[in-house]
Amino acid sequence: MLDGMSEHVANMISSDRCGSGCPASLPRAIILVGLAVVCLACEPPAPTACDGLEDRRYGITREEYAPCAREMMTALDTLQRQLQRVVLRADSLVWPEARKTYRHLRLLRNRVGFVADAWRELRAQSPGPYIERWPDGSMRAFNLHLGNAFAQYMSAVNRPNRANLQEGSRHHAYARQAYARIR
């Protein structure tokens, strides 16, 4: 459908009788190109293994969470390798890739609903809603260490430095241990 719209927009621009030299065609072309950009931006995001978890309020099981946890661990492992190259070997070419992996991990965490978890906990002024959503202690431990590693790596992505990378790697190792219990 999107391709069809882009084609339609291109046809509208090319079918302009005034030609490219005509001053009246320029605003029209700008508007149409802007429309095409907006349409591209509206493209639905790619599906992930974490989709649907945000809507759950109660009793997420290990079976449901395992594929999402695997995808997040893979992203975390990739991010660690990329940051090691950026920080320890001063390989600045890998930095854009690290930023991309970080954004992907952030997307996965949002799809799980960690931000909403924090708000619900704050509103209830108790960990009750979080415990009801994540009854399994091992999953809660995984979420905690993953969140800590993510926060440290985020700092290392924004400003490459050894301290955040080391601290992130420490939490990353804990997250890996917790992951081994839930997969």
Added chain:
Amino acid sequence: MPEFGKPGKAGLVQTLAVTGGLLCGSMIACGSPPEPATSFARGERIPLGILSLEVRRSQEMQRMPRPFSGQAQAGEKLVAVFVHWRGLDNYDDASRRSLIDSLLCNRLRIVDSEGYAYSCMQAMPSDLFNLRPSRSLSSQWVVVFRVWVDSEGLVLQIEHPEPVEGGFRVAAVSLD
């Protein structure tokens, strides 16, 4: 000097439109009336997704058994509700304990015949309540509420944390 005549047809229509808008607005703000609770008998299994609950009995008292410190204030009484849960077979004891503790204290409440609602004061395994040593986590729990001393027609309400289609949102068990 301005003339104040009878309101015209346009004024009447305007007044009706404003009144109608206000009525619609207030109806939207208030929302639909609350869904009636689904009744369950005492001892009947109440499905709550990954676990189920049964309400066994209730008991009125003035203070918690020693060494617990909770006691009813003037004009109040304590109501202990004894429940039994099943399920959570794939979880360890610590996970079960934290979920049961949270669920019982956050999702259970007592409502009296006048519509006053009382939230949980404390939830604990019945072994602990009766001061009996226990190695594993008991499936019998006690939930204690503090209610007005002259309240009558007590009903225990259990809110489903994630209601499924066709299922109940709130379960009710009479404690009389």
